[in-house]
Amino acid sequence: MADAAFLKHLAQLAAAETLPRFRAAAAVTDKGVGRFDPVTEADREAERAIRAAIEAAHPDHGIVGEEFGATNADAEHVWVIDPVDGTRAFISGVPVWGTLIGLTHRGRAVHGVMAQPFTGEIYFTDGDVARYEGPGGARSLATRATASLDEAILFTTTPALFTGAAKAVYDRLEDAVRLVRYGTDCYGYMMVASGQADLVCEVGLQSYDVVALIPIIEKAGGVITDWTGGRAENGGSILASANARLHDAALAILNG
Numbered sequence: 001m002a003d004a005a006f007l008k009h010l011a012q013l014a015a016a017e018t019l020p021r022f023r024a025a026a027a028v029t030d031k032g033v034g035r036f037d038p039v040t041e042a043d044r045e046a047e048r049a050i051r052a053a054i055e056a057a058h059p060d061h062g063i064v065g066e067e068f069g070a071t072n073a074d075a076e077h078v079w080v081i082d083p084v085d086g087t088r089a090f091i092s093g094v095p096v097w098g099t100l101i102g103l104t105h106r107g108r109a110v111h112g113v114m115a116q117p118f119t120g121e122i123y124f125t126d127g128d129v130a131r132y133e134g135p136g137g138a139r140s141l142a143t144r145a146t147a148s149l150d151e152a153i154l155f156t157t158t159p160a161l162f163t164g165a166a167k168a169v170y171d172r173l174e175d176a177v178r179l180v181r182y183g184t185d186c187y188g189y190m191m192v193a194s195g196q197a198d199l200v201c202e203v204g205l206q207s208y209d210v211v212a213l214i215p216i217i218e219k220a221g222g223v224i225t226d227w228t229g230g231r232a233e234n235g236g237s238i239l240a241s242a243n244a245r246l247h248d249a250a251l252a253i254l255n256g
Helices: 004-021 041-057 087-092 164-176 185-193 213-219 244-254
Strands: 028-030 038-040 062-065 069-071 077-085 098-105 108-116 121-126 129-133 153-156 179-182 199-205 223-226 236-241
Touching: 004 041, 004 077, 004 098, 004 108, 004 121, 038 041, 038 087, 041 062, 041 077, 041 098, 077 087, 077 185, 098 185, 098 213, 108 185, 108 213, 121 185, 121 213, 129 213, 153 164, 153 185, 164 199, 164 244, 185 199, 185 213, 185 236, 199 244, 213 223, 223 244, 236 244
Parallel strands: 062 077, 153 179, 153 199
Antiparallel strands: 028 038, 062 069, 077 098, 098 108, 108 121, 121 129, 199 236, 223 236
8 A cells, every 4th residue: 555665755756856946046836816826846846756656656546636636536545745835935945844745545544744855854654653754863753742722832824824703713722822833834733743732723724735644643642633523634624633632622612
């Protein structure tokens, strides 16, 4: 199905396309409608490289990617790709973007990798374990046992994501925690998985924004669902937490 070596190989192929283009003068295309939604050559070329390797190794698998859409998306195994999650960070020169590659089996996320090639960090699943490799050495990942919201660190990419009723409940969650940090994109989820933070709360996510992150967080001991407590594979409004007790407390606030 997939192994850690293949996940890391895909991440290396992507890095060969993204890293030389990071902090380099490059054209940025706005694919948004009424809202700035950037895409770069790094996004496109990294996804092409990942797709080619998957198609060669697993021709019967499906692929869903941010830049080039879906191929064989009703297959039993489907790879879900965001070649540069955090393109705004990428074009701003801030190394909190990452390459996300996840694998679903019958719709459920079972393997994933998040790679940040500029810092030399990679977070991935290895059988039943979530792993880290990078500065400081290799290790297993484990979330922390923060017991209450008033002790928790919360990440979100930007509070501007939240509007209307979602803004009101998100503000209540911010008020309940100890510390809030912005602008972390996929990197924030890995801080939860590695025991550096406690919560990530976001809205408006696509499947390719979250599928790779789900097995890493879950196998590190965390919980990630939508705001109703359901599976997160389809994106939408997402909450990731270091442990079930904290997750339940945050969901209670988000659901009023």
